[in-house]
Amino acid sequence: MCILEFEKVYFNDGKKNILKDINLKIENRDFISIVGPSGGGKSTLLKLISHLISPTEGSIHYKGNNILEYAPTELRQHCAYCYQNPHLFGNTVLENLSFPYEIRGKEVDFEKIYELLALFKMDKNYINKNVDKLSGGEKQRLALIRTLTFNPEILLLDEITSALDVDNTIIVENIIKELNKKGVTVLWITHNLEQSKKFANKLLTIEEGKIKSLEVLK
Numbered sequence: 001m002c003i004l005e006f007e008k009v010y011f012n013d014g015k016k017n018i019l020k021d022i023n024l025k026i027e028n029r030d031f032i033s034i035v036g037p038s039g040g041g042k043s044t045l046l047k048l049i050s051h052l053i054s055p056t057e058g059s060i061h062y063k064g065n066n067i068l069e070y071a072p073t074e075l076r077q078h079c080a081y082c083y084q085n086p087h088l089f090g091n092t093v094l095e096n097l098s099f100p101y102e103i104r105g106k107e108v109d110f111e112k113i114y115e116l117l118a119l120f121k122m123d124k125n126y127i128n129k130n131v132d133k134l135s136g137g138e139k140q141r142l143a144l145i146r147t148l149t150f151n152p153e154i155l156l157l158d159e160i161t162s163a164l165d166v167d168n169t170i171i172v173e174n175i176i177k178e179l180n181k182k183g184v185t186v187l188w189i190t191h192n193l194e195q196s197k198k199f200a201n202k203l204l205t206i207e208e209g210k211i212k213s214l215e216v217l218k
Contacts, residue, residue, distance in 0.1 A: 086143030
């Protein structure tokens with residue numbers, strides 16, 4: 001089943017076309033690695049899906065409906081974007097991990113938070129830490145935990161292991177692999193060629209704003 005479809009999508013930032021004539025079908029449960037030179041439009045593609053920006057031309061459909069028909073906050077609960085350089089707000093980790101509950105009007109589930117921290121090999125005492133004292137790698141993992149608190153249908157990952165050491169990269173890769181096995185559709189931007197082919201079933205190459213190729217890996 002097609003869960004996302006791009007039809008003749010262009011995006012212009014006011015100076016030039018960042019994406020040009022993107023036509024792409026993404027199937028439910030796909031694991032797509034997105035590769036290509038820096039500045040080619042990869043992050044722009046993910047921002048369009050999560051409605052952080054809107055197409056200049058063309059349309060994007062999620063489950064058959066134009067994404068512009070959804071309220072951005074509603075769409076992002078289904079299509080969750082995790083940045084390379086995550087923004088942690090407030091003072092403490094707890095403020096960030098409580099946020100997904102607050103926007104849904106739900107009581108904070110500390111058991112679920114501790115379960116996710118343990119999954120990423122992080123101690124439960126992390127919730128009391130000041131976000132300004134965290135390393136880049138810690139921020140990346142906590143931002144991912146925040147994103148995964150309520151399982152999204154589509155997970156948009158932008159270089160999320162760039163600040164991690166080898167051991168933590170493997171932990172994150174395995175968590176994402178298991179989520180995909182459970183039905184989460186994954187689009188993962190990476191510059192690591194080995195990583196790009198490790199779990200993905202498709203490899204999407206974007207260069208100069210255009211789709212150069214979409215290779216089926218398995």
